[in-house]
Amino acid sequence: MITVHDLTKTYGTQTVLNIESLEIPKGQSFGLVGNNGAGKTTFFSLLLDLIQPTTGKIINNEVQVDISEAWKPFTSAFIDETFLIGYLTPEEYFYFIGELRGQNKADVDGLIATFENFFHGEILGQKKYLRDLSKGNQKKVGIVAAFIGNPEVIILDEPFANLDPTTQIRLKQIIKDLSENRDVTVLVSSHDLIHVTEVCERIVVLNKGEIVKDIETSPQTLKELETFFGG
Amino acid sequence: MIFGALYFIVVFLALGVGSFFIIEDANIGDPLRVVNQFIIYYLLMDLYARYMFQKMPIMNIKPLLYMPFKKSAVVKYSLGKTVLSFFNWMHAFFFVPFSIVLIIQDYDPISVIGWHVGLMALFYCNNFINIMMNNQDKIFYPMVVILAVLGLCQYNGWFDVTIYTAPIFDSFFDTPWSATLPILALIGLVYASFSYFKKHMYLDGGLATKHTEAKTEDYTWLNRFGNLGTFLKNDIKLIKRNKRSKTTVLLSVLFLFYGFIFFTNSLEVYEGPVWRIFAGIFVSGGFLFSFGQFVPSWDSSYYPLMMSQNIKYSEYLTSKWYLIIIATAISTVIASFYLYFGWEVYMAIVVGAIYNMGVNSYLVLWGGAYIKTPIDLTSNKKAFGDKQAFNIKTLIITIPKLVLPLAVYAAGHYLINPTAGYIAVALAGVVGYLFKDAVFRKIEAIYKREKYKTLLAYKQKD
Numbered sequence: 001m002i003t004v005h006d007l008t009k010t011y012g013t014q015t016v017l018n019i020e021s022l023e024i025p026k027g028q029s030f031g032l033v034g035n036n037g038a039g040k041t042t043f044f045s046l047l048l049d050l051i052q053p054t055t056g057k058i059i060n061n062e063v064q065v066d067i068s069e070a071w072k073p074f075t076s077a078f079i080d081e082t083f084l085i086g087y088l089t090p091e092e093y094f095y096f097i098g099e100l101r102g103q104n105k106a107d108v109d110g111l112i113a114t115f116e117n118f119f120h121g122e123i124l125g126q127k128k129y130l131r132d133l134s135k136g137n138q139k140k141v142g143i144v145a146a147f148i149g150n151p152e153v154i155i156l157d158e159p160f161a162n163l164d165p166t167t168q169i170r171l172k173q174i175i176k177d178l179s180e181n182r183d184v185t186v187l188v189s190s191h192d193l194i195h196v197t198e199v200c201e202r203i204v205v206l207n208k209g210e211i212v213k214d215i216e217t218s219p220q221t222l223k224e225l226e227t228f229f230g231g
Numbered sequence: 232m233i234f235g236a237l238y239f240i241v242v243f244l245a246l247g248v249g250s251f252f253i254i255e256d257a258n259i260g261d262p263l264r265v266v267n268q269f270i271i272y273y274l275l276m277d278l279y280a281r282y283m284f285q286k287m288p289i290m291n292i293k294p295l296l297y298m299p300f301k302k303s304a305v306v307k308y309s310l311g312k313t314v315l316s317f318f319n320w321m322h323a324f325f326f327v328p329f330s331i332v333l334i335i336q337d338y339d340p341i342s343v344i345g346w347h348v349g350l351m352a353l354f355y356c357n358n359f360i361n362i363m364m365n366n367q368d369k370i371f372y373p374m375v376v377i378l379a380v381l382g383l384c385q386y387n388g389w390f391d392v393t394i395y396t397a398p399i400f401d402s403f404f405d406t407p408w409s410a411t412l413p414i415l416a417l418i419g420l421v422y423a424s425f426s427y428f429k430k431h432m433y434l435d436g437g438l439a440t441k442h443t444e445a446k447t448e449d450y451t452w453l454n455r456f457g458n459l460g461t462f463l464k465n466d467i468k469l470i471k472r473n474k475r476s477k478t479t480v481l482l483s484v485l486f487l488f489y490g491f492i493f494f495t496n497s498l499e500v501y502e503g504p505v506w507r508i509f510a511g512i513f514v515s516g517g518f519l520f521s522f523g524q525f526v527p528s529w530d531s532s533y534y535p536l537m538m539s540q541n542i543k544y545s546e547y548l549t550s551k552w553y554l555i556i557i558a559t560a561i562s563t564v565i566a567s568f569y570l571y572f573g574w575e576v577y578m579a580i581v582v583g584a585i586y587n588m589g590v591n592s593y594l595v596l597w598g599g600a601y602i603k604t605p606i607d608l609t610s611n612k613k614a615f616g617d618k619q620a621f622n623i624k625t626l627i628i629t630i631p632k633l634v635l636p637l638a639v640y641a642a643g644h645y646l647i648n649p650t651a652g653y654i655a656v657a658l659a660g661v662v663g664y665l666f667k668d669a670v671f672r673k674i675e676a677i678y679k680r681e682k683y684k685t686l687l688a689y690k691q692k693d
Contacts, residue, residue: 084536087468092468129443129445
């Protein structure tokens with residue numbers, strides 16, 4: 001689904017990302033871990049063509065992302081609050097995204113109804129604009145919006161951060177369900193090793209912009225990661 | 232903001248030195264009494280400007296709350312900071328030179344000082360009144376209406392509020408000790424705001440950010456426009472629900488009255504017939520200029536979202552374009568009160584509007600494509616301009632926006648007759664409309680070429 005060739009991103013003399021090659025097959029649930037500044041968000045921003053690669057390229061389903069925009073209809077993402085429109089209510093925001101992605105109101109209503117449990121009664125019908133919601137609730141809205149319109153590639157940057165424990169557990173279930181659908185490729189980054197080993201079948205560790213580990217998740221993975229980051 | 236401040240300083244200084252002589256030459260009475268007559272409007276305008284633009288002290292005191300000082304010290308500090316605000320001392324640039332001129336002109340020094348001190352105290356009263364009623368929209372908008380009605384009544388000679396207020400200001404001069412009254416009022420206000428803030432210094436009290444109750448709005452009637460409707464819905468909400476965009480709408484209402492300067496012949500330099508077109512363009516184009524020049528910056532806070540969604544730029548632009556057209560049309564209709572000055576005047580506004588719709592509507596969007604200033608929708612900071620908003624490219628685009636219609640009119644006016652001038656400008660507007668698609672394609676190309684730079688620029692927080 002996604003292939004990366006000789007991708008680098010350099011600011012001045014500092015190389016913040018350098019991935020020689022990476023292949024993410026269709027349907028994989030892919031986890032990206034690393035310390036601050038490891039290049040996780042840089043990689044996701046490159047995937048969404050929000051920044052330009054210094055060298056190399058990313059191919060998303062046969063589309064080179066920095067040349068064509070044909071990847072947009074089947075790719076969705078929630079990176080940070082710049083993906084939210086603060087002056088809309090959650091409902092309005094979902095419908096707006098839905099309309100951009102060719103879904104009618106009923107489609108969107110149908111989809112968000114399945115996330116009622118995840119919202120925990122704090123999102124819909126609250127008479128609040130997104131800018132007035134708490135960080136955690138904003139995140140819930142952004143994550144669910146990324147599911148609108150049957151995307152084939154879903155990119156979530158730090159989806160577990162700021163969520164309360166109940167919601168974290170529910171989000172894990174949602175991502176697991178998604179990865180059972182072999183048509184959907186999910187990319188997740190996280191600082192939380194336990195979460196990411198639970199939901200991802202493959203984990204790549206970035207350190208100072210380079211891939212230092214690429215492991216298929218097994219019962220030993222958590223131990224291995226803890227040793228890596230602890231040492 | 233610095234440029235704005237310098238501008239006001241220069242204007243106030245010039246007025247402070249000059250207004251005594253201007254009023255004297257105009258032979259409308261004793262300069263001091265004339266100033267006293269209108270000072271009520273000055274004070275109210277000052278209060279209004281403060282309400283719109285003066286930053287409130289409470290925003291930055293949260294981090295101080297748990298620090299080891301007494302609460303009263305924090306309140307004193309934050310109220311004290313407002314005293315130093317530009318909004319207080321800018322008036323000195325008018326009143327100090329004016330008072331000096333009065334003394335030189337043999338007015339009684341003690342009386343002048345009493346008058347001066349009394350007025351300064353009133354401006355400081357405004358400072359504290361503003362603090363106390365900040366964010367009270369319910370009080371404020373009616374006040375604006377009252378102010379406008381009073382002004383209109385005075386202009387038409389129906390009712391003159393200044394007859395009742397001028398004696399108050401006169402008394403500061405006639406009996407200098409009466410200046411102690413506003414000082415007492417000021418002291419009272421200081422105490423009142425001090426105790427008010429001290430009582431409300433809690434995160435869930437006076438420091439809580441006010442949340443307006445949100446209502447989901449569907450605007451299903453816009454669905455018939457398809458994808459365009461999606462953007463229109465969003466843009467309408469953008470304008471309705473954000474402080475900054477509401478200020479822009481208000482500015483465009485002020486532009487409506489810009490024509491008075493021209494059509495009442497109050498300024499000699501503007502009496503040439505060509506200036507009518509200039510005025511006509513501004514009267515109907517307030518929204519066009521103040522909103523249009525910041526497309527796409529209005530969407531800066533969620534630009535990454537827009538750039539990762541499957542968005543057709545032409546639809547995105549067309550939505551903004553429609554808003555500008557609709558606002559221009561509404562302004563033109565409201566401006567029909569200019570018919571009072573004769574149909575030639577209103578015709579100037581109508582052809583100005585046609586030119587605005589046909590040509591300026593997309594030129595302003597074109598210029599906006601080069602402006603990469605992130606907009607904070609929730610605050611009025613920088614609402615009056617920003618140095619980044621002025622660059623060579625936007626200046627060059629100003630020429631066809633303003634100079635061209637004047638030239639077209641002048642050609643028609645001087646070669647044939649005024650009516651031909653009007654027709655020529657209107658025709659230019661109609662012809663200009665034919666280039667809309669070409670310009671939209673050009674803007675699209677700019678958006679695409681500058682995408683990464685724009686994203687980076689919008690990320691910069693200041």
